[in-house]
Amino acid sequence: MSDIAKPPVLSLHQVVSGYNELTVLKGVSFDVAAGELVTVVGPNGHGKSTLLKTISGLVPLNGGSISIDGRPTLTKPHAVAALGVAHVPQGDMLFPEMSVLENLLMGAYLAPGKTEIDRRLEEVYALLPKLADRRNQVASSLSGGERRMVGIGRGLMMAGRILLIDEPSLGLAPLIIEQIYGVISELSRSGRTILLVEENPARVADLADRLHLLDDGDIVWSGPPADLLARDELLATYLGG
Amino acid sequence: MLDILMSVLVAGLTTGALYALATVGLSLVWGSMGMLNMAHAAMLTLGGYAAFTATTTLGLPAFAGFAAAILFGAMAGGLLYVLIVRNLLKNDKATFESNVMIATVGIGIALENTILLTYGGQPLKQPLSVDGVLKLGPLNLPYQNIVIILVVVVMMAVIALLLGKTRMGRAIRATAQNRDAAQLMGVPVNRVYFQVLVLSGAVAGICGVMVSSMTQLSPPLGNDPMLKAFIMCVVAGLGNLPGAVAAAFGLALLEAFIQYAAGARWGFPSLLFVVIAVLIWRPSGLFGRTQIHRM
Numbered sequence: 121m122s123d124i125a126k127p128p129v130l131s132l133h134q135v136v137s138g139y140n141e142l143t144v145l146k147g148v149s150f151d152v153a154a155g156e157l158v159t160v161v162g163p164n165g166h167g168k169s170t171l172l173k174t175i176s177g178l179v180p181l182n183g184g185s186i187s188i189d190g191r192p193t194l195t196k197p198h199a200v201a202a203l204g205v206a207h208v209p210q211g212d213m214l215f216p217e218m219s220v221l222e223n224l225l226m227g228a229y230l231a232p233g234k235t236e237i238d239r240r241l242e243e244v245y246a247l248l249p250k251l252a253d254r255r256n257q258v259a260s261s262l263s264g265g266e267r268r269m270v271g272i273g274r275g276l277m278m279a280g281r282i283l284l285i286d287e288p289s290l291g292l293a294p295l296i297i298e299q300i301y302g303v304i305s306e307l308s309r310s311g312r313t314i315l316l317v318e319e320n321p322a323r324v325a326d327l328a329d330r331l332h333l334l335d336d337g338d339i340v341w342s343g344p345p346a347d348l349l350a351r352d353e354l355l356a357t358y359l360g361g
Numbered sequence: 362m363l364d365i366l367m368s369v370l371v372a373g374l375t376t377g378a379l380y381a382l383a384t385v386g387l388s389l390v391w392g393s394m395g396m397l398n399m400a401h402a403a404m405l406t407l408g409g410y411a412a413f414t415a416t417t418t419l420g421l422p423a424f425a426g427f428a429a430a431i432l433f434g435a436m437a438g439g440l441l442y443v444l445i446v447r448n449l450l451k452n453d454k455a456t457f458e459s460n461v462m463i464a465t466v467g468i469g470i471a472l473e474n475t476i477l478l479t480y481g482g483q484p485l486k487q488p489l490s491v492d493g494v495l496k497l498g499p500l501n502l503p504y505q506n507i508v509i510i511l512v513v514v515v516m517m518a519v520i521a522l523l524l525g526k527t528r529m530g531r532a533i534r535a536t537a538q539n540r541d542a543a544q545l546m547g548v549p550v551n552r553v554y555f556q557v558l559v560l561s562g563a564v565a566g567i568c569g570v571m572v573s574s575m576t577q578l579s580p581p582l583g584n585d586p587m588l589k590a591f592i593m594c595v596v597a598g599l600g601n602l603p604g605a606v607a608a609a610f611g612l613a614l615l616e617a618f619i620q621y622a623a624g625a626r627w628g629f630p631s632l633l634f635v636v637i638a639v640l641i642w643r644p645s646g647l648f649g650r651t652q653i654h655r656m
Contacts, residue, residue, distance in 0.1 A: 178541055197544035213542040215535050226535050229528070230547040278546065 126153035129189060129313045130175070130205075130282050136183030137174040144170040146337040147184065152282060152315050157308040159316045159324045159345070162334035168317040169210050171334065172284045175315075176200050176207040188281060202230055204281030210290060210317075212271045216260035220251055223259050223270050227277025237277075244273045247303060265296035272303060282313045289323060301327070321348050321355070364499040365621075373617030375506040377610035378513035379575070382568040383583075383590035384597075385520060386561040388605040391594065393537035393557045395458055399465040400441060401565055401590070402583030403472035408434040408566025409487060409573035409582055410476055416488045426489050427570060434566020438558035441468060446554065477580040490574035509571050516567060517606065523560075524602070533557055592632050596639050598649020608647065 128151035138144040144167045152158045162168050173179040175186055177197035186193045188203045201207075206227075214223050224244060228237045245252040248269050254262065259270060268288060275283055288304065289297040305327055308314055318324050321331060325345040333341040333348065341348065348355070383405065390398045398404075411433035416426035445468065449460050491504040524530035535543040536553045544550055565583075572586050593612060597604035612632055620628040639647060 176545055178545070196549070197541070198547045198549045201545060201547035207545045209542070209545065213539055213545075215538040215542065217538055218531075218534065222531060226531060226543070226546045226548075229532065274546070 126156075127190075128152060129154050130315060131187045131190075132175070132184070133186075134184035135171075135174060135181065135186060137170060137179050137181050139170075139179065143182070144179075144337050145174060148334070148337070148339055149184075150332055150339060150342065152313060154313050155311045156329045157304075157312075157314045157316060157327055158330050158332065159318055159321075159328040160332045160334050161318055161321045161324070161348075164319065166335050167337040168319075168334055169286055170337075172207060172209070172286050172315070172317055175284060176205050178207075201278065201280070205284065206275040206278035206280030206282070207284045208271045208275040208286060208288070210286040212267045214259040214267055214270055214274070217258065219256050219258055220262070220270055221255040223274050224251070224255075224277050227274035228279075231277075231279070240277050240279055244276050247276070247306065248273050264292055265299065268292065268296070268300055269303070272300070276307075282315060283307070285314060285316045287317055287319065289318065289320070297323075321345060325349055367500050369617050369621045370614070371500075371502060371506055373614035374610070375509050375575070376617060377613030378510050379568065379572055379586060380589050380593055380613050381606045381609035382513050382516060382564060382571060383586040384593040384605040384609045385517070385602060386564040386568065387587070387590045388594050388597070388599070388602050389520075389564075390557055390561045391599050392602060393533055394446075394554055396446065396461045397458070397465075398441075398558075398561065399462055400437075400469035400472060401465075401561070402581075402587035403469040403476075404434055404437045404441075404562050404565040405569040405572065405583035405586060406476055406578075406580060407437055407472060408569030409578050410480060410569075411566065412489050412570045413485060413487060413573075413578055423489055427567070430566040430570045431563045432566070434569070435559045435563040437472070438560070438562020438565070439555060441465070441562070442555045442558040446558065447551065450551070450554070473580050473583075480578075480580070482580060484577035484579045487570065487573035487578050489570050505574055509575070512567070512571060516564065520560075520564070520602075529556060589632070592636050594646075595636055596647055598646025601646065601648045604646065604648025 130152040133149050135145050135148040136143060148171060160168055160171060170179055174181055175193070177193065177195060177200040180195065188205060191203065193200050193203060215226060218226070224241060225237065228240055231237045231240065250266065251269060251273050254266060259267065262270065272285070272288070275285070285304065288300045292300065301323065304314065304316065308327060316324065316328070324331070328345050331343060331345050331348050332339045387398060387401050390396050408430035412426035412430040415421045415429035416423060445464050446461060449457055449464060452460070491508050493504045495502040495504060495507065524534060532543065532548045532553050533556065535546065536548060536550050540550055568586065569583065573582055576582070593605055593608040596612065597608035612635060615635070616628040616632055619631045
């Protein structure tokens with residue numbers, strides 16, 4: 121049963137997945153409605169990234185179901201992307217020998233034509249003006265924060281139904297993290313549907329509509345961010361205080 | 362003296378052009394798929410014989426012979442993907458590199474022997490060759506050398522444009538640089554692999570025509586260029602396309618000058634010496650990047 125009133129863009133039902141013999145996700149279920157920003161928090165190594173990889177098809181689904189706008193997702197990542205899932209993976213996963221512009225253009229690989237690509241490019245440059253300045257720079261020569269911006273820009277170029285963002289703050293300086301979350305906040309305000317994975321719930325307290333606490337491959341708590349932050353015993357047990 | 366040096370230079374550039382063409386096909390497949398195609402030599406030979414059959418046996422014009430070489434090379438690449446590579450990719454990714462190398466050794470031997478059974482072992486003259494010499498003062502430039510250099514320059518430009526400016530080329534480069542990320546962008550990587558092998562086969566076909574126009578058609582025609590191309594790839598850094606082209610011309614010129622200065626028998630040993638020196642000095646090649654694997 122859906123845990124929200126609006127029809128979900130993304131729906132996960134009893135999702136089981138993992139790597140070969142190792143089961144990581146053990147029956148995860150939740151929905152994300154249009155325009156929502158839902159965050160999955162949890163300790164390291166408990167399945168947050170695997171969850172996003174399972175949704176985008178990089179990790180095979182071994183049980184349960186995932187659907188986008190009511191349609192079940194397919195097993196191949198390129199087919200999932202065609203359904204409208206834009207995944208901004210952990211560690212950027214840019215194309216290191218391509219320029220910033222070429223990385224962004226790869227995001228629009230499935231776009232219908234040049235006019236649409238140009239429109240998306242303008243939108244991304246308006247939101248992330250630094251990328252316009254760096255458009256001809258090779259991705260491998262960018263700083264960590266800039267690479268993260270390119271990753272988000274490339275995800276936006278996909279113009280998907282839902283944006284999956286995996287730990288955007290990982291390994292960045294506090295000032296850069298603030299900038300990145302500023303961009304995510306702006307995206308959320310503009311009505312984008314976002315599923316965000318983050319280790320630190322305090323960082324998304326003002327942003328997220330709902331939080332899901334993932335522990336050992338299962339959702340152990342769901343609710344508004346403020347409720348989780350008020351539950352010291354949950355924070356201490358699952359997130360180390 | 363100057364005219365001799367110029368002749369050596371022209372011979373070196375021509376050989377370099379041939380090596381570059383052979384290397385590009387090999388490097389393209391390695392760079393984008395991590396696959397060392399040991400059947401590349403046989404695909405090259407197939408191109409040479411396809412042009413021979415089209416022009417000599419069927420009596421078609423020269424351009425049709427050239428097209429036949431491209432077509433048969435591309436078909437061989439496509440079939441290699443559909444029948445072998447696609448199935449190996451379904452298995453464990455960790456063993457793909459070694460499995461595909463062994464499988465393509467077998468395919469190469471089978472193809473070479475099929476050519477031997479069909480055409481016999483007697484060397485044949487490649488009809489797609491140009492006789493005559495262009496005299497520039499004291500310098501004699503064979504038309505065939507000029508044609509080879511021109512064809513290779515055009516081919517390099519076409520491949521560079523294809524990889525750099527087209528959607529398909531961007532998808533090939535993206536898949537080579539990060540397969541998972543390319544898939545997340547919607548790139549069907551299996552189709553990209555098919556395209557890469559077709560393209561590599563087409564380039565091998567053209568290379569086969571060019572090599573046989575300088576020598577003669579024989580079933581093991583592709584083996585020498587393939588061996589040299591492998592040396593160029595290792596020196597440049599496996600999978601580095603511009604580096605492979607630079608290494609091809611550089612090493613061919615070195616080989617030509619050593620053959621002139623010390624005798625023909627020292628050409629190949631000098632290339633091997635360079636490979637050993639590069640592997641000791643820079644194990645990932647002159648233009649390659651060091652890869653660090655976390656244990």
